[in-house]
Amino acid sequence: MAEESATGRKIIIRVHRPDYHCREEIESELAWIRAIRVTTEVNTPAPLPTKTGSPVLSISVGELTLLVVAFEHAAGAEPDIGDGLPEWFERLGAVTATLHAHSRRWQLPEGFVRKHWNLETMISAQGLWGDWRNAPSMTMNEAHTISEAIPYIKSEIALYGTAPHRYGLVHADLRLTNLLVSGEGMSIIDFDDCGFCWYAYDFAAAISFHETDPCVPQLRDAWLKGYRSVAEFSAADEAMLDTFILIRRILLCAWLATHQESQEGQALGSDFSRDTAVMAQRYMTQRGHPVRDGYLPDDLQRHHNVRMA
Known part of the structure; x- marks a missing residue:
């Protein structure tokens, strides 16, 4: 979990395991989540947009390239x-x-x-x-x-x-x-x-x-x-x-x-x-x-x- 310095808003950052999901798979997951949120009453946190236009970011850690997504924080x-x-x-x-x-x-x-x-x-x-x-x-x-x-x-x-x-x-x-x-x-x-x-x-x-x-x-x-x-x-x-x-x-x-x-x-x-x-x-x-x-x-x-x- 992280906190935005400007707003104090809590967000959840998920770092995907290497070599498990590709970017297209993660984007597909997020597409289903967005559709669920729009057309049903199921409560699930929203994925957050980024400045790049994609909700999925790539970060480098040493020789690894990791895919990262941020979500709203949900209470409970x-x-x-x-x-x-x-x-x-x-x-x-x-x-x-x-x-x-x-x-x-x-x-x-x-x-x-x-x-x-x-x-x-x-x-x-x-x-x-x-x-x-x-x-x-x-x-x-x-x-x-x-x-x-x-x-x-x-x-x-x-x-x-x-x-x-x-x-x-x-x-x-x-x-x-x-x-x-x-x-x-x-x-x-x-x-x-x-x-x-x-x-x-x-x-x-x-x-x-x-x-x-x-x-x-x-x-x-x-x-x-x-x-x-x-x-x-x-x-x-x-x-x-x-x-x-x-x-x-x-x-x-x-x-x-x-x-x-x-x-x-x-x-x-x-x-x-x-x-x-x-x-x-x-x-x-x-x-x-x-x-x-x-x-x-x-x-x-x-x-x-x-x-x-």
Whole structure:
């Protein structure tokens, strides 16, 4: 965060990671944000203009060239996991439905380009966030269990498909850290990972790092209630939520591999990959894959009661 010396106005400066988004991708993100602000009631901070005419600036830091964008400052704080969270998730469901409705009707401007979040870019060894097998403390047994679940994921996705009413431009990272709540208001921030993905995936992103918390079923019900107050969310969409939760969880393993210095990376430790393997085994069991005697290592057997949403 920075403060203008002349006005005292607070602004947020986002420095983009090198070699992740090109200028055209960032300009496309900002175009969607501006369209959302003009044609919906979703609260999200505005990108700020610069003297160059482009909202994206290039700065040199040593041999690096970094792309930088400034945004309005938005008041509020991240909601906490607790008794009040279902109420916010109902609100989030309605906001998400509004974003999806906008995405479905918005005509993409010429030159619009954003990444596609699909099985190849999320959970393959060549994923955009790297190989999930490199997660901190990931064991061979855990990696094997997760790998066995991937054909089940692929089968579910193949049946579900990518028809336009199911797959389009989404925020893709509406987790708690990207929500700002204050009083009765909610703002959403950080469209840095917005791209083309399944609409239902936005719920999986919303519970990032909290997938095994006992409150998740309640959060799901609240989110669905809020979503359906604005737009249709079919039974087929709802039936896919567990699949998208597991996809997101595997993707987060890849994220942690390169973000061990982050708050989440410091806090989660080895439990994250272990619990991901438990989730994968439960997912397969629900789809008719038997748990063979001795299949799970002892520590996974002890934690086999970890709850999936």
